[in-house]
Amino acid sequence: MLVVMQEGASEAQTEKVISRLVEMGFTVHRSTGVRHTVLGGVGPIDDFDPAILEVMEGVKECHRIVSPYKLASRHFKPAGTIIKIGSLDIGDSKIVSMAGPCSIENQEQIESAAEIVASGGARVIRGGAFKPRSSPYSFQGMGEEGLRILRSAADRHGLLVVSEVMDQTQIPLLFEYADILQVGARNMQNFNLLRELGKIRKPVLLKRGVAATVEELLLSAEYIMSGGNYEVILCERGIRTFETSTRNTMDIAAIPVLKRLTHLPVIADPSHGTGKRDYVLPMARAAVAAGADGLLVEVHPDPDRAISDGAQTLRPHQFSEMMQQIRAIAAAIGRAA
């Protein structure tokens, strides 16, 4: 904890801050400069809102010097985490592709999607059983029946399953049918859900919220890890900005930033990141070129008939083209896909 006093702060103000720090359990080092007095607090407390000190009289600013996350930090575990699910390694040099429709609609659609996904060379199929739509008048998902259909098609095609868990009550259901439990962008700070996911022993795919910083994403991963579940996959999927030509603005730089700050695998979702299928291919290439460990994309046998997210869903031939392009990019940076 570093507290910088204002120019001209009185001795009484400074001492009041010191007392407050001591009371909180910090050992305080004082350093008096030409213009500013700086107080360094060393102590047992890491989780701390610097604003509490910043509103004290005479304080100019306050900086937390210990990152608020530990288990997720690269310093804690310098080697990258590799998450193993059967024969699949996530976070290793081979780039992992996860693909499938936005919503599970019916058996025929999923069977056809699984065929497309597997033949393109992806290893994981995605599909939503519960659809949190922004309008109350929309299709809300097939629920457990959908999960059963997805699991069965995945098994027939040798694929793993990733599917979204909407709240903590759904964990047992998803645990039964999915290999990876996905936390959507809107739930990135649903701390009750994160806490419960910390208690299970299956990988969690955690999507970045549209208004979340990289640090907040890592803190949400920490929430899960602090419960004992260390298998967290981070996913960049676009943030909200003033630009409207794409649905969100994909923060591709977050990929190398995350790879530096954390040991966890980082993947990218160019479907939600752009919102339009024609931009999915270039952004998938960009994400891999920037160092992503994998991709999550939407593909549907007939996107024009998709119940949800059709505009951002790849046609089968585009998906196959994307997989080829990804392999070429991966090779160019010394990886495989």
Next chain:
Amino acid sequence: MLVVMQEGASEAQTEKVISRLVEMGFTVHRSTGVRHTVLGGVGPIDDFDPAILEVMEGVKECHRIVSPYKLASRHFKPAGTIIKIGSLDIGDSKIVSMAGPCSIENQEQIESAAEIVASGGARVIRGGAFKPRSSPYSFQGMGEEGLRILRSAADRHGLLVVSEVMDQTQIPLLFEYADILQVGARNMQNFNLLRELGKIRKPVLLKRGVAATVEELLLSAEYIMSGGNYEVILCERGIRTFETSTRNTMDIAAIPVLKRLTHLPVIADPSHGTGKRDYVLPMARAAVAAGADGLLVEVHPDPDRAISDGAQTLRPHQFSEMMQQIRAIAAAIGRAA
């Protein structure tokens, strides 16, 4: 639905779009201009992702012309909604103040807070029993015991209670102890929670998400209303922008924008909106001057000792000063407070 074809779009492309619209149930009006052909689709479907048509070949852009919300719109109910809870009217000419600590910490703190809130002239006490903290290592709230303490102190001081519901499983508990159920900014698009809140018959205070547009806030209100619960209070509490001198950027203009688009009451939360107590007073005045129907602020007997949000929590004397200022501003615009 309006579809604008690109300059030079072929007749075949245009006809494909018309077929698609017809197939979806629209009656199509075609209007051919010098440069662009425009298709107007009239039909039974209101909930529709324009991007689906925008990605068709030859399409330049697509506009939805019916607002995606109905029950919440001012057109649906031109007179403003007044929510009555006992003798309190929310949305009427008198400005309603809701105040109290961020977290319920213990009986003494709440008793003291209730005293401050009531004597300042506010009618509703706030206090959180479940604290969704961004760090897994923080205090997580007193739960039901906290709610019992809050209810009891409120009753002694003739106050109503507003408290946050974190997910749908907590609805019965909050329904028992609170007069108004608050949905936090992070849950604004937790559609499972919204759907269940539509089934109860108690007012809901719905906070705008930090990355949510005004239209998305109204669509979340619609979610609740479509279930039959028409008593929704909207709350502006700041959005996330690049500016860091305040915790969030309060979008004060959203107050008159909302008052124009919807009949629902609109309040403002300058505590979360600014994150620092010294800015709460000017922003409370600004919100009332801009037309807010009420305020939600944090006050604590001793903010320096508050477990959470201390920096943005008013001291007792500041709260009392704020209430006086609000009364003066309300009078200046022909209202009371």
Next chain:
Amino acid sequence: MLVVMQEGASEAQTEKVISRLVEMGFTVHRSTGVRHTVLGGVGPIDDFDPAILEVMEGVKECHRIVSPYKLASRHFKPAGTIIKIGSLDIGDSKIVSMAGPCSIENQEQIESAAEIVASGGARVIRGGAFKPRSSPYSFQGMGEEGLRILRSAADRHGLLVVSEVMDQTQIPLLFEYADILQVGARNMQNFNLLRELGKIRKPVLLKRGVAATVEELLLSAEYIMSGGNYEVILCERGIRTFETSTRNTMDIAAIPVLKRLTHLPVIADPSHGTGKRDYVLPMARAAVAAGADGLLVEVHPDPDRAISDGAQTLRPHQFSEMMQQIRAIAAAIGRAA
């Protein structure tokens, strides 16, 4: 300058940073904590990009502890600056209104506008002679002839003149005709223009850029002041965010933030801040309630016929209504208008 070393940074890395700081002229205080070593650099250098140290090996983060502006800071001059132009005081307890059309269109329009502005009780007339339009095919302004018309109408009605200077070559012209030279939002970081404005002795109205932080606005003011021109009026006029229901998002909280950080007068422009005339009145009230020292608004005898910015321009009766409301709000907070 505070440099926080990473957990586990080597002694060699720490010493390299110390050498670098010493070489730059800093005296270095070293403080070794349980996890982090912190280096405090005290020295003659205030203008410094902390990123230079942040990219050194072993460095976790770096904080500048001296504000990059001095002359503009409240600490430098605790009492507020009052800018006197003839009998007008800007920054004193009386709120100053500046109003007029976006563009100077012709003599009749300006004469009529001056009549409206003066009879409403405003003291300064605005009007643009050079219109930097976003389309190359639009009206570009009347130039010097327009300024002559504006000056003459202002003089007849006892008004002062504020008008925008687009680049440093126009300073002599504006200096001749205007009492206050306005720097537009797009020019807030046109440092050549700011430097030249520092050499003149007339007040400058400096608008915040749509992507500028409060600190950057103050640094631009510092640019002007460092040349010897201390009469700078700051103007909040909305920042760019994801919200589209208004043209920009007015950062009303920036008003109290600025009043705390600087001694300079702060005004608000709700016309550009909202982009729609119906929102100008509530936002003008909000700005005054939040502590603004003045307002800058667009009014036109016939906004439906205005060449530019018609949608955000008040009708004459709305302007008169606004002036009355502002007086009531000012009185409520112990000021006049």
Next chain:
Amino acid sequence: MLVVMQEGASEAQTEKVISRLVEMGFTVHRSTGVRHTVLGGVGPIDDFDPAILEVMEGVKECHRIVSPYKLASRHFKPAGTIIKIGSLDIGDSKIVSMAGPCSIENQEQIESAAEIVASGGARVIRGGAFKPRSSPYSFQGMGEEGLRILRSAADRHGLLVVSEVMDQTQIPLLFEYADILQVGARNMQNFNLLRELGKIRKPVLLKRGVAATVEELLLSAEYIMSGGNYEVILCERGIRTFETSTRNTMDIAAIPVLKRLTHLPVIADPSHGTGKRDYVLPMARAAVAAGADGLLVEVHPDPDRAISDGAQTLRPHQFSEMMQQIRAIAAAIGRAA
């Protein structure tokens, strides 16, 4: 022009809007739906602020259906523009690299930089002679002497020169020394500068403003092109968002979006886009993978001693590494570098 009337708009309101459109020169097509009346205006006017109609009574919303730019649009010129400067083709299949220091500091530095740039395989050297620094107390550039040094070093190494023009008065100077005139992000909407650049016959490198949309960037290009200078190179260099782990957020998706909307060459600047040198390599790879026609990066013989932007400036060995990586990525997508 499409005007959508509100539900329940009166016949009188609709007719008033029709009259206004007719008066403006539009031919109006009226289409009456179940809920909304839609007016389609076809006419000679392309440059038009839809807000003017939106504030009329009874109007729900208004959409401009003709893009505000023409010369810059892909529709106007379906084949991509290739800008030829001597033997260099910008916009062709070969990716063009431009590199050099932020500021021209002295002859030795530039000579050394030119050696690094040329031996790495880049074709254009960059270097700023006028430095618009955000602090008034910083180094402001070498001016014409710097340009002379840059030109001479470039000639010795067979390189072309790109350098920034800060305002229209500097055009003759830059025209003399540089092959490409750069417009910085802060000047993207300096319309006086753009207009004058339309009159010269040398390529212009136009950087996207930090708060500018893709459409606004194209409109600025249109400004230059409408004057007769069709050689405009667009440059994505990051936009301002809430994320602070990088200096700006590079909008990599803007690259494929621009390639679809315009025929002009598109390059990327990962130095300003990230602000930290370690992220320049992955983002350079990402930009090329996404379809960029070139790169603009900062490299310095000794970035630790650079006068400006040192933190984001590549070390010589990093630049050489980047050039090799770019060649591999280019090959993977069927291009060269």
